[in-house]
Each structure stands twice: as C-alpha cells, then as structure tokens.
Amino acid sequence: MDDAQLRRRSALIAEALERDPATLEGWLATLPEEEARAVRRALELQARPDAGNLGGVSADRFAHALAAAVDRGAIPAAHAGDRFGPWSLTHKLGEGGMGEVWKAERADGLYQGAAAIKLLRADVDRHVLARRFAREREVLARLDHPNIARLLDAGLADTHPFIVLEYVEGRTLLEHAAQRKLSTRARVSLVQKVAEAVAHAHGRLVVHRDLKPHNILVTDAGVPKVLDFGIAALLDAEGQAGDGLTRATGRALTLEYSAPEQVAGTATDVRADVYSLGVVLYELLAGSRPHQPKDGTRRSLEYAIVHDEARPLAGSFDASLVAVLARALAREPERRYPTMAAFADDLARWLDARPVTATTPTALQRLLLWSRRNRALSIATAAALVAVTVGLVAAIWLAEQARGQERVAVAALADAQQQALRAKAALARAESESSRAEREAANAQQQAAIATSESDNAKRGEAKALAAEAASRRDKAQAESEAGKAKAVSAFLVDIFQAADPEKAKGEKLTARDVVDAATTELDRRFATQPETRAELQRTLGTTYTSLQRPDKALPLLLAAANAEEAKSGKGSLERARILLSLALAESDAEKFADAVGHYREALPIVEAADGPVAESVALGKVYLTFAQCKVEPNDACLVTSEKLAEDVRARLGETHWLYAEAQNGRATGLSVIGRWREVPGVLRPLEPILLTPPPGKVVSALTIRGNLAISIYRSGDIVGAAARLGPLTDDLAKVLGPDANQTLIHRWYLAEFQRQLGEYRDCQAQNAQLVEVRSRTSGPDHALTIDVLSKAAICARAANDPAAAKAYFDRALAALPEKDVPPQRSVLRALVGLANVAIDAGDLPRATALLDRSQALITALKLETGDEWLMLCALRATVRSATDAPGAAAQLSADFATPTGARTAGSHALKGILSYVLAQAGQSDRAREESATARKLAATRIPATHPYFAVLDHVDAIASGDPAKKAATLAALETAAKRPATLPLAPLWFTL
Structure with a gap:
C-alpha cells in the first residue's frame, strides 16, 4: 500500500468512527468493495474484550443506563465526600465542556490510592452529551500505554454516571520544562514519548484531536502522560468555551494547536494529531507558537493557520530538527508525516544522531551525525x-x-x-x-x-x-x-x-x-621536525587516554608535553602548569598518588594566580588533590584542602553554586578514602537540590555525585536504598553518555555488586556478563578493568549455581592477567582477590594461595595496608588456613581485625560473619557465637531475611555448639537455601564478601 492509499484508508476509518451507527452501513455501501472490507475489519479490531465489561458494567449497559438516567431528570451536583463505587470525592480539579473532573481517594479500605473521576456536568444539555460520555468510556478502555492516563473503572452511582481515570501528579509539559530548565534534547525526548503514545492510540482507531501542552502532564520522575484521549473526537459544538483564543469550536478543537484542515472544517485524519503535536514541540523549543494573529483576533489567527506556512524554527537549532518540525507543521496534510509513528521515528532518529527522513543530509551533515553517534x-x-x-x-x-x-x-x-x-x-x-x-x-x-x-x-x-x-x-x-x-x-x-x-x-x-592508538603511532613520524606541534598533540592524546582509562599510555605523552613546554617557556609557564594538572589526574588513575600530589602542589599555585581561587580549573584540581592526598596520607589532615575550598566557594559564590557541590564532593571522597564513610551521606544529601537541577554542561558530574551518594548509602549499610537510587542513575548515564561510556560502566559495576549483596545472583551474573562484553570491546580483553569484571562474573556464577560459567570466566581472567605487576594496578588486585574467592569456593586451595600471595605483593606495592583490600585478603587467608590450622587462622585473623584498620570490621556483617566461622572451626565457641550474633544483627538491617547468609550463620552456630547432628542439618539447610552445594571450608563469598 502506497502513501496515498494509506492516507485515504486512514481518512475513511476516521470518518467511519464519526458516523452514526444507523447511517454507517449505507455509507459503507457507497465505497469500493476492497475499501469497505478494510474499514469493516478496522472497526472490528477496535472491540477489545476489556472494553466490554469494565467495573462490572458493560459498554452497552453503561450507555443505556446513562440515557435512562438523563431521561429521568436532572443529575444532582457533586460534592466533596460523595461516594462513587469504592471512591470518595475530595476536591474538584476542573471542568470541561462535557464533565467535571474530581480528585478521589479509595474509600473501601482495599488499598490506598488516588484517582481522577469524571462526572457528567449538571448544568448542560445532558441528552446531547450522554452518548458521547458513554463513548468516551468505551474509547479509553481500548488504550493501554505507559504514557497515557489509564481508564480504571466506570459505572453509575444512583443516577450519576462516572468514569475513573488514573490520577497523574505532575506539571503540564511547558511548566515541567521551564521548572527543570530542560535542554533541547530532553524536550524533544519528552515529545518523542508522547508521539509514541499517540501512535499507540491511532493503532487502536482513537484520534485525540486536541493535543496541547495542557493535556500532557509530566510526573516528577519525568514521565509524560497524555490526558483526555478520545474526548476531542467525541465532543461537538456544545462544548463550553474557554478564555481568550482557547475556545472549542466545531469538533472541540483548541484553535492555537489545530491543524489547518480542522480550522477549515474539511476532512481530517491522524495527520491532524501530527500537526498539533508539532505545534506543541515548536512552543516547547521556541517559547512561542508557529502562527501569531496579526491583529490579535481569533479571525486573524484562523486565517494564518489555514493560509500561511508555519514560521521556521529560529535560533541555533540543529538543521535536522528544524526539518523534522517543518514537515510535521506542513500546511497540506500530504506533505506531513503520514502517521504519528513516522513522526515519532524521525524524532528518535534525531535523538540517536541518525539521518532523519525529513531531509537528505549533506556529506558534512553525515560526518557530524556519525561523530554524534560514535x-x-x-x-x-x-x-x-x-x-x-x-x-x-x-x-x-x-x-x-x-x-x-x-x-x-x-x-x-x-x-x-x-x-x-x-x-x-x-x-x-x-x-x-x-x-x-x-x-x-x-x-x-x-x-x-x-x-x-x-x-x-x-x-x-x-x-x-x-x-x-x-x-x-x-x-x-x-x-x-x-x-x-x-x-x-x-x-x-x-x-x-x-x-x-x-x-x-x-x-x-x-x-x-x-583511533587514539593510530594517532599516537603516527605522531613522531608526522611531526619529527615540528616539536611544538608534536607537544600540543601529545597533550591532547594524553588527556584522551586518561578518559579512556589508559593512564599507562597517557603518562608518557603528558610528561613529554610538559617537558616540551618547560623547554619552551620555563617551569613557571601557565601552560605547563595546566599540563601538569592533566598529568596528575592520570597519575592518580595509575595509582601513583605521591607523584600526583607533587604535581598538583606544583601546578595549582600558578593556575590559581592566573584564574583565581574559585575558578573551576582550580576547584577541580583541589578536589582531585584531596583524593590523592588521602591515598598517600589517610588521616584528617588530607581533608584540609577540600574543606578550605568549600569555605572559599561558600563565601564567594554561595552554597547554591555548582562549585560548592564539587568542593563538598571532594571532601566526601576524602572521607570515604580514610574510612569515615559513614559521614559521607551527611555531606552529600544537602547537595541534592543542586544535583537535581545542574547548570548546562554539568549533568554528567551531577549524576556522578549522586552515584557517589548512592554508594555511600550502601557503605553505610542501606543496600536496598542504595540499589533503588543507583538503578535509575545508571539508566540516566546511559542515556546521556551512552551505554558503553566509562561512567556508565562504573555505575553498572556497583549495581551488580549491590545485586550480589542482596542475593540476586542471577541478575548479578547477567549484569557482569554484559560488563565483560562491553569492557572487552571498549577497554580490551586484557585490560585490568576487564579482568576485574571477569572475576566478579565468576563469583556471581558460582553463587548462582552455574559452575561451568564460573570456570569459563575464571579461566579467561587468569589468561588475561599481566605477567608482571609493573606498574601495580588496583583493578588487578581486586581481580586477584575475587579469583582467590572463587578458587576457595571450588575447593582449589593451592590456586587460591598462589593468588593471595600475588595479592599481598600488590598491596605492598600500592601501599594499601590500610585499605579494604587488605581486610578482604586477611579474611581469605584465614579461610584457607582454617582448613589445616584452625587455631592459627583464628589467632591471626583476630590479631588482624584488632588493628586500627581492622576496627572497620565493626560495621561489616560479612567480615564479622567470616570471623565467627573461623573462630567456630577453632573451637572458640563463645566468641564465635558472640561474633555470629553481631553479624546477624548487622545483616538484619541490610539484606533480605530470605538471604542464604542467615542459613550460613545458623551453620556457624551449629559448629560452635559441637553437635554433629546440628552441624549436618544446618549444612543441608544452607544448601537448600542457597540452591547449590557447599564446599568446605566455606568461601568468603558465602558471607557476601
């Protein structure tokens, strides 16, 4: 079927929906046989089972009862407190040409909830509107889409007909965009979702015909909801007029958003909705509508809509977006998108930086679109x-x-x-x-x-x-x-x-x-005789490698650029100082924190003298310096830089300035590094108003800081709350940066870890499997970050009782490990600890011992004897040793956990549980039961009661009791709870480590 046939078929179906049933067959008889058959088939499709019996009242009975009710006399006016089925009215929300809309609450005690109830107005000619009210109920019953306000119920209360709709708490589309200061992309994304919703309705033979910002509400979560579906197609001239130019005429249209054919009174089809939604998008982007009356009168506006082309979108908007809008707003229907789905698809193409169908891109435009996609x-x-x-x-x-x-x-x-x-x-x-x-x-x-x-x-x-x-x-x-x-x-x-x-x-x-590897390889050859040019490119490529998480390749390039600038302009050069800031950031990523601190301290005074004490370049440099300082000297003194920065920003710019959020995030990061992570939520939570409305260009930073807050909440013990925050954040990062971006992957890594902690092992395994695929593709199969996620995937596969997959991940990780740990990498250390955990669970204690020995060497090289990795290493070593020397293992682990670093185990249910297990195996029953009780109390506030962890503690208590029968019974119960066999000694992963 070509476009012309599709448009004619669409117009015929729309006309059929408008016709009185008594005249429908006679009209169908005038059509060619094939078209009449197609229209009948379309009319049959609209009859959904759920439309026939909603709320216990069939569509036909509802219509007949409604007609009888209005025949019996006046419908009484509604008042707050009136009951309509299980719903009780609270207050009136508004009214239109056909009915009043009230907010109502569930009053039967079955559950708590709110709804919007539409009632037939008591002050209009009810005989004219009764049939349309019944038909609205039938139309809405056909629609089931997340971006359409749903029909919940319908019925009759005494003589009062009512329709119950989903109550949408939110702002109108224009209000939401203005309040949130949405970007062009975010505004287009909202309208694209609305277009998909309207296309869903068109597919069920429902045409809106009154699309306008007032009929689109957006929830606080950013979800658009289309209201009043089917109403405009059902109303007639009897609808009440609004104020000013917003007056319903003819087919209950709102003039400012009406298509030319609607205003002219000629035949309309789904393309009228395309036009109306185009006007909505135009106003959302430009702040005005595409047609303005010359003299401010209604007649002048009607003339402009019918006879004039819409004004092109002005300003610095992308040419492809301008073309999409121009096609949607074409005066003649045949020049518009033939369907709402086609309009939605072109908006999606623009959002994905693909060529749109509204225009043929030039070669330059194709190149620009390619760069946006990639x-x-x-x-x-x-x-x-x-x-x-x-x-x-x-x-x-x-x-x-x-x-x-x-x-x-x-x-x-x-x-x-x-x-x-x-x-x-x-x-x-x-x-x-x-x-x-x-x-x-x-x-x-x-x-x-x-x-x-x-x-x-x-x-x-x-x-x-x-x-x-x-x-x-x-x-x-x-x-x-x-x-x-x-x-x-x-x-x-x-x-x-x-x-x-x-x-x-x-x-x-x-x-x-x-691409960057190719550029670096060509650099020396192409610019052998141009040292200054080579230095500029070395700096650019170095910072790019840092963003790609390849500090090993960034460092030599940035160091060479700094040396070249020093030879050219001297050590005090401002440009050299800026290069040193980039070099220090790469050194931090490479775990060379002492070198980073030295370069930050050398560069920041020069940059601060040039840019000012609260310039962004200086503020971010001090934030990163705080992190590096705390890594080198994990004590309160390392926080001074960020605390002083926060005071300066507060005094000069105020607490609502974005840089104050950056400064406080630096302090929070330092607190986390030195082990004071319980204080971090208190530092970051007050920043949420700033983080939810970041300035232009700071969306990713805001999402990252919100991610830091979620992680700090997790470390404070609220794993469920942290996971609830991190999931939507990760989705938002994927939308802004792309699913393969490093920040997206980091947050997905944490999300998988939360899932593991909560016992959602299958989800954790699936999440890590995806991370393995993306990291292998973007960072490389042998990259430390890839090895890290391979170890995590192996842990989750073991916990999910998928030993074959666990072995595959384990073997891939072992094969990808570097031959020598030069330079030492923290990601490799994490992977080694994870692989040792898997080896213990598989019963391969010699392999686990070798992995732990290598881990210890890395901890020493990285100077992490006071870090979390050291505590995990202690727990793993004790577990392995307990198989042959339980008393020695218990003594060593007790001594390790008694150190200042070990004091952090007081808040860890995982480490407390492991200690209780090692003590029980060593026969120290009283201490084992004491530590087990502490672990159980901590876990009860953090993980679900159905988690296998509690069955593990039951087994620990049985070991401490010395009763072989209890020990055997609790081990069997543990295997049942975990849905997998247990290998002794129990690996720390059983304790959620």
Whole structure:
C-alpha cells in the first residue's frame, strides 16, 4: 500500500468512527468493495474484550443506563465526600465542556490510592452529551500505554454516571520544562514519548484531536502522560468555551494547536494529531507558537493557520530538527508525516544522531551525525579539533596583523627616503649659494648645518623604518608558521578521524582506543621536525587516554608535553602548569598518588594566580588533590584542602553554586578514602537540590555525585536504598553518555555488586556478563578493568549455581592477567582477590594461595595496608588456613581485625560473619557465637531475611555448639537455601564478601 492509499484508508476509518451507527452501513455501501472490507475489519479490531465489561458494567449497559438516567431528570451536583463505587470525592480539579473532573481517594479500605473521576456536568444539555460520555468510556478502555492516563473503572452511582481515570501528579509539559530548565534534547525526548503514545492510540482507531501542552502532564520522575484521549473526537459544538483564543469550536478543537484542515472544517485524519503535536514541540523549543494573529483576533489567527506556512524554527537549532518540525507543521496534510509513528521515528532518529527522513543530509551533515553517534570515537579528536580551530583563527589574525604592520613599515621607509632626498637637495643648494658670495658664507654654512642635521634625522628614520619592516616580517613569518602548524595538525587529525569511518575501515568496528592508538603511532613520524606541534598533540592524546582509562599510555605523552613546554617557556609557564594538572589526574588513575600530589602542589599555585581561587580549573584540581592526598596520607589532615575550598566557594559564590557541590564532593571522597564513610551521606544529601537541577554542561558530574551518594548509602549499610537510587542513575548515564561510556560502566559495576549483596545472583551474573562484553570491546580483553569484571562474573556464577560459567570466566581472567605487576594496578588486585574467592569456593586451595600471595605483593606495592583490600585478603587467608590450622587462622585473623584498620570490621556483617566461622572451626565457641550474633544483627538491617547468609550463620552456630547432628542439618539447610552445594571450608563469598 502506497502513501496515498494509506492516507485515504486512514481518512475513511476516521470518518467511519464519526458516523452514526444507523447511517454507517449505507455509507459503507457507497465505497469500493476492497475499501469497505478494510474499514469493516478496522472497526472490528477496535472491540477489545476489556472494553466490554469494565467495573462490572458493560459498554452497552453503561450507555443505556446513562440515557435512562438523563431521561429521568436532572443529575444532582457533586460534592466533596460523595461516594462513587469504592471512591470518595475530595476536591474538584476542573471542568470541561462535557464533565467535571474530581480528585478521589479509595474509600473501601482495599488499598490506598488516588484517582481522577469524571462526572457528567449538571448544568448542560445532558441528552446531547450522554452518548458521547458513554463513548468516551468505551474509547479509553481500548488504550493501554505507559504514557497515557489509564481508564480504571466506570459505572453509575444512583443516577450519576462516572468514569475513573488514573490520577497523574505532575506539571503540564511547558511548566515541567521551564521548572527543570530542560535542554533541547530532553524536550524533544519528552515529545518523542508522547508521539509514541499517540501512535499507540491511532493503532487502536482513537484520534485525540486536541493535543496541547495542557493535556500532557509530566510526573516528577519525568514521565509524560497524555490526558483526555478520545474526548476531542467525541465532543461537538456544545462544548463550553474557554478564555481568550482557547475556545472549542466545531469538533472541540483548541484553535492555537489545530491543524489547518480542522480550522477549515474539511476532512481530517491522524495527520491532524501530527500537526498539533508539532505545534506543541515548536512552543516547547521556541517559547512561542508557529502562527501569531496579526491583529490579535481569533479571525486573524484562523486565517494564518489555514493560509500561511508555519514560521521556521529560529535560533541555533540543529538543521535536522528544524526539518523534522517543518514537515510535521506542513500546511497540506500530504506533505506531513503520514502517521504519528513516522513522526515519532524521525524524532528518535534525531535523538540517536541518525539521518532523519525529513531531509537528505549533506556529506558534512553525515560526518557530524556519525561523530554524534560514535561519541567514543570522536572524543579522541574533539578537544584537539577545537584547539586547531582556535589556532587557525588566531594564526590568520596574527598573519593579518603582521601584514598590516608590514604596510606601515614600508610606508614609513618610503617617507624616510623622501626626507633623505629632500635633505640632499637642500644641501646641494646650500653649497651652491655658499660658493657665489663670501658674504653669504655664514648663512650658507648655517643652512648646510641644518641640512646635514636633516640628513642625519632622515638616516635615523630610515634605519627605524628598516627595523620596523624587519620586525613585521618576523611577525608575519611567526603568524604564517602558526597557521601552517594549525593546518598541519588539522590535516593530521582529519586523516586519523577519516580512518575511523566504517566505510574506510573495510568493515572493521573500530573503537576510540584504536583511533587514539593510530594517532599516537603516527605522531613522531608526522611531526619529527615540528616539536611544538608534536607537544600540543601529545597533550591532547594524553588527556584522551586518561578518559579512556589508559593512564599507562597517557603518562608518557603528558610528561613529554610538559617537558616540551618547560623547554619552551620555563617551569613557571601557565601552560605547563595546566599540563601538569592533566598529568596528575592520570597519575592518580595509575595509582601513583605521591607523584600526583607533587604535581598538583606544583601546578595549582600558578593556575590559581592566573584564574583565581574559585575558578573551576582550580576547584577541580583541589578536589582531585584531596583524593590523592588521602591515598598517600589517610588521616584528617588530607581533608584540609577540600574543606578550605568549600569555605572559599561558600563565601564567594554561595552554597547554591555548582562549585560548592564539587568542593563538598571532594571532601566526601576524602572521607570515604580514610574510612569515615559513614559521614559521607551527611555531606552529600544537602547537595541534592543542586544535583537535581545542574547548570548546562554539568549533568554528567551531577549524576556522578549522586552515584557517589548512592554508594555511600550502601557503605553505610542501606543496600536496598542504595540499589533503588543507583538503578535509575545508571539508566540516566546511559542515556546521556551512552551505554558503553566509562561512567556508565562504573555505575553498572556497583549495581551488580549491590545485586550480589542482596542475593540476586542471577541478575548479578547477567549484569557482569554484559560488563565483560562491553569492557572487552571498549577497554580490551586484557585490560585490568576487564579482568576485574571477569572475576566478579565468576563469583556471581558460582553463587548462582552455574559452575561451568564460573570456570569459563575464571579461566579467561587468569589468561588475561599481566605477567608482571609493573606498574601495580588496583583493578588487578581486586581481580586477584575475587579469583582467590572463587578458587576457595571450588575447593582449589593451592590456586587460591598462589593468588593471595600475588595479592599481598600488590598491596605492598600500592601501599594499601590500610585499605579494604587488605581486610578482604586477611579474611581469605584465614579461610584457607582454617582448613589445616584452625587455631592459627583464628589467632591471626583476630590479631588482624584488632588493628586500627581492622576496627572497620565493626560495621561489616560479612567480615564479622567470616570471623565467627573461623573462630567456630577453632573451637572458640563463645566468641564465635558472640561474633555470629553481631553479624546477624548487622545483616538484619541490610539484606533480605530470605538471604542464604542467615542459613550460613545458623551453620556457624551449629559448629560452635559441637553437635554433629546440628552441624549436618544446618549444612543441608544452607544448601537448600542457597540452591547449590557447599564446599568446605566455606568461601568468603558465602558471607557476601
């Protein structure tokens, strides 16, 4: 079926829905047989089972009862407290042409809930509206979509007909966008969801015909809900008028959002809804509607809608978005999107940075769209291209300035030469006059002296002009050199960028790492004789490697760039200081915290002197310095930098400024590092108003800080609350940055960990399996982060009773481990500890011992003897030792946990549980029961009561009792609760470690 047939078929179905049933068959008989058959089939599809019997009242009985009710006389006015079925009215929300809308609450005690109840108005001609009221109930029953307010119930209370709708707590579309200060992308995303909802209704033969911002509410969670579906298609001229231009006429349309054919009174179909939603999107983006009456009258507005094209979207909007909106707002229906689904699809294409069907993209537009879709690939060149653009502009400006100076110098030289000629002529005249007469000799000599002086002045002017000309030539040469350098960099980056084009990559899927690797490889060859250009690119590529979590590759590039800048401008150079800040960040990522602290302390005073004490560059540098300082010296002194920063920002900018949130986040990070993580929620929670409405460009930072809050809540013991926060945050990060972005993956890693802690092992295994796939693809199969998630996937697979998958992950992780731990990496340490946990659970204690020995060497190299990894290592070592030397294991673990670092175990149900297990095996029954009781109390507030952890503690208590029968029974109960066999000794993963 072509577009023309589809449009005609759609119009016929819409007309059939409007016709009176008594005249329908006669009208169908006038249609060609094939079209009549298609319309009948469509009308049959609208009859859904749930539309026939809702709330115990069938559609037909509802209509007949409603007609009988209005025939019996006036419908009484409603009042607060009136009951309608199980619902009790609380207050009136509003009223329209057909009915009143009240808020109601469930009053039968079955459950608590609110709803919106629509009642037939008592002050209108009820015979005219009764049939339409019944039909609205039937129409709404067909619709079931998350972005459409649902029909919940319908019925008759005495003589009062009512319809119960989902109550939507929220703001209108325009109010929500203004209050949240939504970006263009966020606004388009809301309308795209509305378009999908309306397309769902069109598929069930329901046309809205009154789409406007007032009929679209957005919840606090950002979910749009379309209201009053089917009403506009059912109302007629009897609908009550509104204020100003918002008056219903003819088919109950709201003029400002009506399609031209609606205003003209000609045949309409689903494309009228496309137009109306286009007006909504236009107003949401531009702040005004596409048609404005010339004289402010209704007649003028009607004329503009029918006869004038919609004003193009003005401002700095993307050309593709302008084209999409122009097609939706085309005056003739045949030039619009043929369906609402097509409109929704093009909006989705724009959101995904794919070419839209509304326009044919140019080659440049295709390249730009490609870079938006492949954000990970284009990030490698984005910063450098910006620098190149600025460099080109600056170089061109400098060249123009040099050319201007050259023109001035040449003019000055010509003027000096003219003065010299005049001086020479004067000297000749003076000499001639001197020879004629003796009496004029004195005068001649005087004239000669003057002429000689003028000649000397002219020579000095000529020398100055020559010097100015030389200086201008040097400036010109330097400007041309800068322009040449910028063009060379541009050409280099374009070559590298084009190499990543799938059309030129011979079908291979290239990653951002591939692009940056290629650029780095080519760097020395392309710029061997251009050290300054090479240094600029080294800096750009170094920072890119840092963002790709490859500090090992970032460090040599950034160090080389810093050295080149030092050789060029000296140690006190501002540019060198800025490079050092980037270098320090990469050093922190590489666990070289002492080096990072040194570079931060060297660079920050220089940058602060140039930018100011509360500039963003300085503030973020101090935040990162706090983290590194606390890693090097984990005590209260390391917090001073961030605390002082927070005080400065509060005093100069106020607590509502974004940098205050950054400063407090730095303090919170430091508190977490030094073990004072219970204080972190108290620092971050007051920031939530700022974090929920971040300034432009800070959305990702806000989401990250909110993620830090969720993680701190988890570490404080509220695992359920943390998981509830982190899930939506991770989804938001995936929408903003993409599912493969590093920040998204970090938060998904934590989400998987929360799932493991809560005993949701299958979900944890699935989450980690996805992380393994993405990390292998984006970071590389041998990257430390990939090895880390492989170990976590193996743990969850063991807990989920999938030993085959666990072994596969375990073997992949072992094969990917680096041969030598140079440089030492914390992610590798985490992976080793996780793999040792798996080995113990599988009964392979020799392999576990080898992995723990390597872990201990890494802890020493990384100076993490006071970190969480050391506590985990102690628990794992004690578990292995307990198999052959339970008393020695108990003594060693007790001593480890008695250290200042071990004091942190007081709040860990996992470590307390492991200690109780080791003590019970060593025969220290009283202490074992004491530690078990503490562990049980801690766990009761953190994990579900059905968690196998509690069965583990039952087994520990049985061991402590010395009763073999209890020990055997609790072990069997443990295996039943965990749905998997247990290998002794029980690995720490049984205790959620």
